[in-house]
Amino acid sequence: MLEKANDNPLRPAAPSLFARLAASQEARLAVITVLVFALMGALSPERFLSVQNITSMAFQFPEFAILALAMTLTMLTGGIDLSVVGIANLSAIIAATILTQLAGGTQGADALGWYALSVAAALAVGLIAGLFNGLLVAVLGLPAILATLGSGLVFSGFAVVLTGGSAVMGFPEVAAFIGNGRMLGIPVPLVLFGLLAAALAFVLSRTAFGLKVQMLGANPLAARFAAVDVTATLIKVYVGSGVLASIAGLLIMSRANSAKADYGSSYLLLAVLIAVLGGVNPYGGYGRVIGVVLAVLAMQFLSSGLNMLQVSNFSRELIWGVLLIFVMIVNARPDLFQFKRRPPAA
Amino acid sequence: MSVPLVALNGVTKTYSGITALDDVGFDIGRGEAVCLAGENGSGKSTLIKILAGVEKPDRGRIAFDGAQQSALNPRASAAAGIKVIFQDFSLFPNLSVAENIAFSAELGEGVTLFRKRHVRDIAARTLARIGVDMPLDAPVETLSVAHKQLVAICRALATDAKLIIMDEPTTALTEKEVRALLAIIRRLKADGVAVLFVSHKLAEVLEVCEKVVVLRNGRKVAEGMASEFDAAALTRHMTGRDVALRAPAALDASAPVLFEVASLSKAGAFDNVNFQLRRGEVLGISGLLGSGRTALAKALFGLVAPDSGTLTLGGLKVPLGDPLKAAAAGIGYVPEDRLTEGLFLLQSIGRNVAVGRVDAHSITGLLARAALWAESADWLNRLRVKASSIEAPVRSLSGGNQQRVVLARWLARGPQVLVLNGPSVGVDVGSKAEIHEIIADLSRQGLGVIVISDDLPELLSTCHRILVMRAGRITDDIPAGSTSETELAHRLAS
Numbered sequence: 001m002l003e004k005a006n007d008n009p010l011r012p013a014a015p016s017l018f019a020r021l022a023a024s025q026e027a028r029l030a031v032i033t034v035l036v037f038a039l040m041g042a043l044s045p046e047r048f049l050s051v052q053n054i055t056s057m058a059f060q061f062p063e064f065a066i067l068a069l070a071m072t073l074t075m076l077t078g079g080i081d082l083s084v085v086g087i088a089n090l091s092a093i094i095a096a097t098i099l100t101q102l103a104g105g106t107q108g109a110d111a112l113g114w115y116a117l118s119v120a121a122a123l124a125v126g127l128i129a130g131l132f133n134g135l136l137v138a139v140l141g142l143p144a145i146l147a148t149l150g151s152g153l154v155f156s157g158f159a160v161v162l163t164g165g166s167a168v169m170g171f172p173e174v175a176a177f178i179g180n181g182r183m184l185g186i187p188v189p190l191v192l193f194g195l196l197a198a199a200l201a202f203v204l205s206r207t208a209f210g211l212k213v214q215m216l217g218a219n220p221l222a223a224r225f226a227a228v229d230v231t232a233t234l235i236k237v238y239v240g241s242g243v244l245a246s247i248a249g250l251l252i253m254s255r256a257n258s259a260k261a262d263y264g265s266s267y268l269l270l271a272v273l274i275a276v277l278g279g280v281n282p283y284g285g286y287g288r289v290i291g292v293v294l295a296v297l298a299m300q301f302l303s304s305g306l307n308m309l310q311v312s313n314f315s316r317e318l319i320w321g322v323l324l325i326f327v328m329i330v331n332a333r334p335d336l337f338q339f340k341r342r343p344p345a346a
Numbered sequence: 347m348s349v350p351l352v353a354l355n356g357v358t359k360t361y362s363g364i365t366a367l368d369d370v371g372f373d374i375g376r377g378e379a380v381c382l383a384g385e386n387g388s389g390k391s392t393l394i395k396i397l398a399g400v401e402k403p404d405r406g407r408i409a410f411d412g413a414q415q416s417a418l419n420p421r422a423s424a425a426a427g428i429k430v431i432f433q434d435f436s437l438f439p440n441l442s443v444a445e446n447i448a449f450s451a452e453l454g455e456g457v458t459l460f461r462k463r464h465v466r467d468i469a470a471r472t473l474a475r476i477g478v479d480m481p482l483d484a485p486v487e488t489l490s491v492a493h494k495q496l497v498a499i500c501r502a503l504a505t506d507a508k509l510i511i512m513d514e515p516t517t518a519l520t521e522k523e524v525r526a527l528l529a530i531i532r533r534l535k536a537d538g539v540a541v542l543f544v545s546h547k548l549a550e551v552l553e554v555c556e557k558v559v560v561l562r563n564g565r566k567v568a569e570g571m572a573s574e575f576d577a578a579a580l581t582r583h584m585t586g587r588d589v590a591l592r593a594p595a596a597l598d599a600s601a602p603v604l605f606e607v608a609s610l611s612k613a614g615a616f617d618n619v620n621f622q623l624r625r626g627e628v629l630g631i632s633g634l635l636g637s638g639r640t641a642l643a644k645a646l647f648g649l650v651a652p653d654s655g656t657l658t659l660g661g662l663k664v665p666l667g668d669p670l671k672a673a674a675a676g677i678g679y680v681p682e683d684r685l686t687e688g689l690f691l692l693q694s695i696g697r698n699v700a701v702g703r704v705d706a707h708s709i710t711g712l713l714a715r716a717a718l719w720a721e722s723a724d725w726l727n728r729l730r731v732k733a734s735s736i737e738a739p740v741r742s743l744s745g746g747n748q749q750r751v752v753l754a755r756w757l758a759r760g761p762q763v764l765v766l767n768g769p770s771v772g773v774d775v776g777s778k779a780e781i782h783e784i785i786a787d788l789s790r791q792g793l794g795v796i797v798i799s800d801d802l803p804e805l806l807s808t809c810h811r812i813l814v815m816r817a818g819r820i821t822d823d824i825p826a827g828s829t830s831e832t833e834l835a836h837r838l839a840s
Contacts (some may be wrong), residue, residue: 035639205714208708218690225649225687226701226755229672285692 025279026291033298040305047308061300062193063251064267070244078215079144079240083152085131085268088249090155091122096168096259111172122246126332134235140290159261169258179254189315201289217284274322351376357406359474366392369565372389379541382672384561386772390544398422398430427508435498439487444469451504472500476530492523509540518635521839555821593826597810602627604764605792615641623794631798643767643798648672680755682767688752693712696722696736702755725754746777763794784833802831
């Protein structure tokens with residue numbers, strides 16, 4: 001029974017490329033993204049399709065797109081991280097405080113050194129905040145949605161206490177590069193997002209950690225019974241989420257040329273929406289970075305287009321909320337959206 | 347001949363292409379006890395669900411008292427007097443005996459306010475009807491399994507039951523409790539209430555039954571007077587073959603001790619458990635539901651932390667209460683409930699095997715994917731898992747193949763001791779024999795195998811030695827060749 005069998009009943013099935021594309025969630029999302037782009041382009045061609053608009057979009061979206069990557073990571077385990085905006089702002093405020101209080105008005109090589117220190121401090125804040133979340137969720141077993149709701153308030157609260165609620169500003173020039181600079185003509189935020197997305201995709205598909213994250217999300221009980229190190233894996237996930245959030249915080253700080261406790265308050269909903277729209281299963285176990293990237297683009301095209309059409313900010317929040325509920329319904333009950341063909345008339 | 351209470355005719359039900367019930371028909375008369383026998387997966391549960399109105403049959407007719415039921419739903423079914431007592435009894439543990447008994451009756455009367463005296467009246471009347479005396483105010487969670495079952499029976503009776511369907515009624519009962527249950531069933535029958543016993547081990551209730559119906563793979567394969575059946579005949583019809591009990595090849599007398607459990611205790615679960623497992627030995631552990639066998643199995647793999655005691659594997663202490671350390675020490679565990687504990691249902695077959703070996707294949711930090719997939723595919727082949735593709739979700743496999751996927755995950759890790767909790771629950775007869783063959787092979791290769799099961803023929807044909815657990819203690823240590831199924835059953839339940 002246990003000798004090596006010669007016949008191979010497990011030949012991988014090879015459906016045609018087209019069939020696989022048509023069946024994949026990501027392919028459908030790509031079509032939607034192109035459609036949104038085309039629609040906005042058609043409604044307002046001279047403004048939406050201008051080089052200026054395209055460039056400004058490329059500077060805008062990476063900050064919330066990176067938060068969406070963090071959200072993807074936690075949602076894959078069936079959890080969520082509602083503290084990402086709090087972590088981003090707290091990290092930015094720590095970095096900003098180092099730059100303004102310690103670096104003073106230095107420029108040149110000195111300023112670069114201070115800047116490197118502030119970045120390291122911001123990443124450390126993200127790491128510690130993520131570790132805190134990870135301990136709450138993985139070790140104490142709190143529900144992620146409540147644990148991170150609470151910890152998010154703690155992080156924001158720290159940020160307010162440190163600054164008295166006002167903006168911290170006055171950075172050396174070097175701090176502007178990450179948010180406003182260009183490399184080979186490409187906006188640095190876009191490059192940064194591209195690198196982080198690629199890194200996350202790589203980690204999820206090519207490392208033991210990535211596979212464990214997905215299996216753990218698919219069935220935490222079976223993961224425990226299969227001797228997967230559930231606790232350690234979950235802690236790493238929340239640490240990863242925290243570090244990604246602190247990078248987003250550095251980006252926001254650079255673009256706004258200041259740091260404040262209540263920046264990016266609309267980004268939390270947006271990050272959740274993008275992850276869900278990108279096909280990440282909120283119950284865990286399924287999600288691909290490519291889907292999230294496509295969803296980011298679709299959302300930015302929509303947001304920018306609505307802006308051109310002079311839709312107010314309040315209406316946009318309304319639209320995001322409705323869209324989130326709609327996408328969740330489509331994912332939960334696909335049967336409601338399959339139009340049955342009527343029998344041909346006699 | 348009078349109109350039967352329930353008449354089924356040509357009932358057929360398929361779930362996404364798989365036929366669960368195929369043209370099944372039989373009658374149940376008033377005050378009659380019928381025994382519906384079949385192995386796991388034979389269609390028994392589907393039939394219960396159809397009678398209870400939870401599932402609709404694709405084809406076939408159902409009549410209550412001669413009236414055709416075209417659109418049965420749970421309310422209509424309950425109104426017609428069909429009551430199902432599920433294996434877990436569906437009671438409210440924190441409510442009192444009286445409240446549990448009167449709950450459905452009160453709802454049925456459409457009252458909005460709780461009437462304590464009325465509730466106690468209903469409960470006392472119903473208990474008197476079956477001739478049982480029980481404290482009305484005791485919370486149900488404090489009762490024994492047998493008493494909980496009586497409460498469930500009373501709840502059904504309080505709502506004017508005409509047919510009580512009992513799902514696996516005897517799995518948790520001792521012999522004495524089974525006899526008490528049978529006495530009550532006789533009273534019910536005299537009272538005009540019909541009973542349908544549904545189970546895979548029914549020999550013990552045969553004596554109160556008028557009729558036996560046997561299902562196999564969704565078809566009715568036998569029907570007749572209960573007096574025409576005995577335990578052996580039931581088994582033969584259920585499995586479709588004469589299951590010859592063949593004890594496994596004798597264990598090499600010089601085989602060294604591999605694994606030792608010493609004074610393992612956990613309050614409320616098991617108490618002072620001691621045993622040794624030798625290289626190549628297959629050790630069975632059996633006991634009724636609630637005897638502590640599952641808690642013990644989990645404790646061996648670190649899923650339950652014992653209060654005291656030691657596990658020693660190959661001369662080294664195994665840390666307690668940590669599945670990662672138990673697995674690292676060389677213990678594998680195939681869980682009881684494959685669907686929730688064993689498998690990642692929506693993930694691919696390949697990933698379900700690979701998950702056990704990801705760390706071993708990522709020494710450089712990167713996952714050596716080709717090697718990992720090749721190894722998984724190799725183990726799936728060795729265990730002859732039949733699947734269209736290694737990429738297909740594991741959910742698409744049959745029960746027997748799913749069980750082999752879980753086995754492949756553990757065998758790929760090369761364990762020294764493998765704990766199998768219910769290794770053939772819910773798999774078809776053919777797969778069961780193959781799984782037993784795999785166990786025999788593992789034993790020949792020198793693994794220590796612990797089989798936890800309440801399937802006595804399975805234990806007798808795979809194990810060198812059988813430990814019997816009662817109330818958390820090991821009460822018997824029986825060499826396989828020296829006992830029979832009847833004797834073993836008696837030791838479990840006496």
